[in-house]
Amino acid sequence: MILDYAEINDLNRYKIMSDTVVPRPIAWVVTEDDGILNAAPFSYFIPISSNPATLIIAIGEKEEGIPKDSLANILKTKKATICFANKDNVDKVKLSSTMLAKEQSEILEYGIDVEKVLEDFPPMISSSQSALFCEYYDTVKIPGKTTPVILEIKKQFIEDDRINEKMHIKVDNVGRSGVFFKAMVDL
Ligand SMILES: Cc1cc2nc3c(=O)[nH]c(=O)nc-3n(C[C@H](O)[C@H](O)[C@H](O)COP(=O)(O)O)c2cc1C
Structure with missing residues (x-):
């Protein structure tokens, strides 16, 4: 069967794309605005590249013409800390996807423990095995309601026993597969 994207509406495209491009990593993004922590x-x-060390996150709108809080904060402060989901924190990941008012903090609302590891970046989520401390790099212009933002990784936290002398890293991240969360397995 060939699916013709020209004939598929946005909702069905989302379903098809997110069920096909699996597993997808999850960026659990912590940002800050005037002392209010957002996750x-x-x-x-x-x-997308190792030099510059960059990644892309595509963030939608909260409502017509209003960016989601994470995007608004990244564009304002130019900083984001990307944490990772694992089996122990996946319930909080889900909770933090609830659309709250901009002045409300998911971190406070859902009791998510954070640690200020670096002075110049938002705190990381304590239960994450690794975190990427990023600065805003660029925005990709595409039509529609989604804004892909490129972030540059400046520093990384990794639990000491998860990196070896050859710089290989082992993390037990949980990813997204359609509407489900999936853990990785060794093959
Ligand atoms: C696993 C998961 C993945 C998500 N991925 C995205 C995504 O890639 N882009 C997006 O705009 N929203 C995505 N969402 C929805 C946002 O997390 C949700 O809209 C959230 O309320 C945005 O919060 P903010 O306004 O504080 O930034 C995802 C939700 C879940 C549970």
């Missing part, structure tokens, strides 16, 4: 998961997310 939200994004799975339209992928690294």
